[in-house]
Amino acid sequence: MPSMNMIQALNSALDVMLERDPDVLIFGEDVGYFGGVFRVTDKLQEKHGIQRCFDAPISEGGIVSTAIGMSAEGLRPVVEIQFADYILPAYDQLVSEAARLRYRSGSDFTAPITVRSPYGGGIFGGQTHSQSPEAIFAHITGLKTVIPATPYDAKGLLISSIECNDPVIFLEPKRIYNGPFDGHHDQPLKSWKEYPEADVPEGHYTVPLGKSRIVRDGSDITVLAYGTMVYVAEAAIKEANIDAELIDLRSIVPLDIDGIVASVKKTGRCLIVHEASKFGGFGGELSALVTERCFYYLEAPTQRVAGWDTPYPHAFEWDYFPAPSRIVKALEKAMKV
Amino acid sequence: MTKRRNISLHVPDPVSRPGDAPNFSELIIPEAGSVQKPAFDSKEQTLRDLPFALIRTLDDNGLAKGDWKPEVENDDLIFALETMILNRAFDARMFVAQRQGKTSFFMKTSGEEALGVVPSIALRSDDMCFPTYRMVGWLLARGYPLTDLMNQIFNNAADPLQGRQLPILYSAREYGFYSLSGNVGSRIGHGVGWAMAKAYRELDSLAMAVIGEGTTAEGDFHESLTFASVYKAPVILCVTNNQWAISTFSGIAGANETTFAAKALGYGIPGLRVDGNDVLAVWSVMQWAEKRARAGLGATLIEFFTYRAEGHSTSDDPTQYRPKDEASAWPLGDPLERLKQHLISQKLWDEARHQQAVAEAEAKVKEASKASEAIGVLGTSKSGIEEMFNHVFEKPDWRILEQMKELGL
Numbered sequence: 001m002p003s004m005n006m007i008q009a010l011n012s013a014l015d016v017m018l019e020r021d022p023d024v025l026i027f028g029e030d031v032g033y034f035g036g037v038f039r040v041t042d043k044l045q046e047k048h049g050i051q052r053c054f055d056a057p058i059s060e061g062g063i064v065s066t067a068i069g070m071s072a073e074g075l076r077p078v079v080e081i082q083f084a085d086y087i088l089p090a091y092d093q094l095v096s097e098a099a100r101l102r103y104r105s106g107s108d109f110t111a112p113i114t115v116r117s118p119y120g121g122g123i124f125g126g127q128t129h130s131q132s133p134e135a136i137f138a139h140i141t142g143l144k145t146v147i148p149a150t151p152y153d154a155k156g157l158l159i160s161s162i163e164c165n166d167p168v169i170f171l172e173p174k175r176i177y178n179g180p181f182d183g184h185h186d187q188p189l190k191s192w193k194e195y196p197e198a199d200v201p202e203g204h205y206t207v208p209l210g211k212s213r214i215v216r217d218g219s220d221i222t223v224l225a226y227g228t229m230v231y232v233a234e235a236a237i238k239e240a241n242i243d244a245e246l247i248d249l250r251s252i253v254p255l256d257i258d259g260i261v262a263s264v265k266k267t268g269r270c271l272i273v274h275e276a277s278k279f280g281g282f283g284g285e286l287s288a289l290v291t292e293r294c295f296y297y298l299e300a301p302t303q304r305v306a307g308w309d310t311p312y313p314h315a316f317e318w319d320y321f322p323a324p325s326r327i328v329k330a331l332e333k334a335m336k337v
Numbered sequence: 338m339t340k341r342r343n344i345s346l347h348v349p350d351p352v353s354r355p356g357d358a359p360n361f362s363e364l365i366i367p368e369a370g371s372v373q374k375p376a377f378d379s380k381e382q383t384l385r386d387l388p389f390a391l392i393r394t395l396d397d398n399g400l401a402k403g404d405w406k407p408e409v410e411n412d413d414l415i416f417a418l419e420t421m422i423l424n425r426a427f428d429a430r431m432f433v434a435q436r437q438g439k440t441s442f443f444m445k446t447s448g449e450e451a452l453g454v455v456p457s458i459a460l461r462s463d464d465m466c467f468p469t470y471r472m473v474g475w476l477l478a479r480g481y482p483l484t485d486l487m488n489q490i491f492n493n494a495a496d497p498l499q500g501r502q503l504p505i506l507y508s509a510r511e512y513g514f515y516s517l518s519g520n521v522g523s524r525i526g527h528g529v530g531w532a533m534a535k536a537y538r539e540l541d542s543l544a545m546a547v548i549g550e551g552t553t554a555e556g557d558f559h560e561s562l563t564f565a566s567v568y569k570a571p572v573i574l575c576v577t578n579n580q581w582a583i584s585t586f587s588g589i590a591g592a593n594e595t596t597f598a599a600k601a602l603g604y605g606i607p608g609l610r611v612d613g614n615d616v617l618a619v620w621s622v623m624q625w626a627e628k629r630a631r632a633g634l635g636a637t638l639i640e641f642f643t644y645r646a647e648g649h650s651t652s653d654d655p656t657q658y659r660p661k662d663e664a665s666a667w668p669l670g671d672p673l674e675r676l677k678q679h680l681i682s683q684k685l686w687d688e689a690r691h692q693q694a695v696a697e698a699e700a701k702v703k704e705a706s707k708a709s710e711a712i713g714v715l716g717t718s719k720s721g722i723e724e725m726f727n728h729v730f731e732k733p734d735w736r737i738l739e740q741m742k743e744l745g746l
Contacts, residue, residue: 068530
């Protein structure tokens with residue numbers, strides 16, 4: 001089985017779907033001839049033709065709006081928003097149209113679009129290339145929000161998203177495109193090659209939406225994470241030497257509530273980690289769900305480690321990014337009770 | 338800093354307000370038949386005067402003039418008139434129904450009937466209209482059941498949209514009518530995308546996408562024009578310039594500086610400006626743009642120059658912001674009356690037949706309304722409450738299932 005980094009795995013998913021389904025097409029800024037600023041659509045235009053993978057004007061609202069029209073007609077457009085920070089001009093289209101079209105028309109029209117977008121920090125992108133906007137999509141009923149953490153999942157989840165008959169926001173943790181990152185920014189970069197999660201089948205396969213992945217079994221505390229934070233949390237768990245159960249949520253909508261509840265009931269403690277700002281972040285929802293469903297099993301207050309409630313600062317990247325040391329502290333705090 | 342007398346913040350205001358006499362003296366209205374019709378496949382560079390013209394065919398005597406006279410069967414014109422009569426009867430009945438509390442909200446089409454009815458007849462059944470809320474005429478012309486419209490308006494147990502949507506925001510895929518929404522403008526890009534999909538499939542079916550003149554100020558409009566132009570989408574983009582966006586006159590959307598059709602110039606697509614109360618002229622520009630789109634020559638922007646003869650909706654009183662008799666002073670008349678006059682001039686219609694058509698339309702509407710009201714109206718009948726939870730996703734997730742259970746479903 002070939003080893004792929006996340007970019008290659010995503011490229012392979014798109015390639016497989018272009019090959020299998022003539023209704024699939026790709027467009028977005030710089031995705032055509034050039035193959036995308038992160039190379040996710042590399043060579044797809046050359047291989048499948050200019051009408052299957054093409055450049056779009058710098059108009060996120062226009063990209064999503066035309067994609068919705070195409071999908072209502074019956075196509076399955078996969079569009080790229082170059083950075084998740086740029087998705088806001090399309091927010092009206094995603095909220096008022098993509099998420100609501102099925103409901104308001106009684107499924108007369110639907111919007112099976114996939115909106116791919118690299119998100120998250122750790123690349124010195126400052127406040128316009130680093131944000132994690134997942135909570136603003138999770139709050140919108142009618143949208144699904146998917147966040148892979150491994151090359152294998154990236155491909156399988158992207159194929160599931162494209163095949164899904166509902167609109168999907170597919171957020172790609174760009175810091176781990178080329179290799180896992182555990183938050184120790186001063187250490188040498190790692191390559192996906194050494195990881196079994198980078199063994200990616202060449203053909204078609206799916207990873208279902210709404211099914212989490214247990215990264216590490218444990219009995220002391222449940223750690224919920226997604227995207228890059230899965231690796232940061234994993235490193236912190238090792239450093240804290242705590243027998244934590246680490247769960248990669250894979251998608252926050254649909255959310256694997258059963259998997260979360262089973263784990264927290266087993267461990268009796270919960271820590272939530274995400275890069276996005278803490279206040280109003282998705283961690284708040286996770287914490288509430290855990291409290292509502294596992295209260296009598298909990299031995300400590302649920303902890304959250306998240307980005308600070310500031311815009312993403314450029315020079316203070318590593319002061320902002322939730323570091324393993326912050327997670328270690330939170331783990332220790334939860335275990336003390 | 339120097340204070341200059343020649344500089345001050347300019348805020349446009351209409352010529353006349355309540356208490357003033359209506360004043361349309363600044364409108365330039367060319368004679369019917371005076372605008373030349375270029376070949377449909379003309380290069381855009383040769384069409385750049387058209388956005389500032391006003392295409393008219395019917396003169397004051399109801400006679401069709403000039404080379405924009407459309408190729409239309411007499412029967413189709415008669416059918417258009419009958420459908421406009423039906424549209425008006427439907428509006429009148431539903432307006433009263435709202436006042437009687439049978440629904441929360443309604444919007445009349447008054448004065449703009451041609452703009453729903455004509456494109457519906459002119460275009461093909463495989464074309465898709467991305468309408469405004471003032472285009473029920475499209476559905477009426479295609480035989481959408483009156484009772485279903487009313488069931489939707491009353492949100493009763495037979496509402497095709499099962500109570501999930503505001504009155505009049507219909508959705509009827511089988512009738513080429515895209516799902517309406519209360520957010521103005523956010524579907525014009527869907528029309529472009531739909532058209533791109535047809536081109537992608539190498540089919541010659543097209544999309545028509547319509548917004549009001551007020552909404553041309555939204556980014557959606559300009560984004561859609563960019564995409565339509567760049568990808569030569571087979572779409573007919575239309576601006577219904579009815580002079581009023583709720584209480585805001587068209588000058589606040591830029592009408593004092595240029596025409597809405599002229600917005601096309603910046604995107605390199607043809608812009609046509611047409612008398613929207615002239616059924617023959619509307620038919621003709623639709624045919625021209627249709628030929629162009631089906632020939633793979635891309636999009637056209639059409640400004641329907643018209644007048645919103647009544648309030649924006651049941652929620653506003655137009656006498657609060659414009660002269661009471663402005664509608665009757667509109668120099669381009671009433672689309673229904675003008676078509677009637679034309680058909681009479683051609684001996685295709687007469688007053689007796691007209692009275693009969695009005696009576697028939699009213700009877701049809703009354704019958705449908707009785708049938709719909711027998712099912713129920715807002716507050717007396719609605720779909721099963723489980724419909725509130727349906728169609729959020731293709732399949733409900735655990736949240737929906739748990740919440741249904743919580744409600745005892």
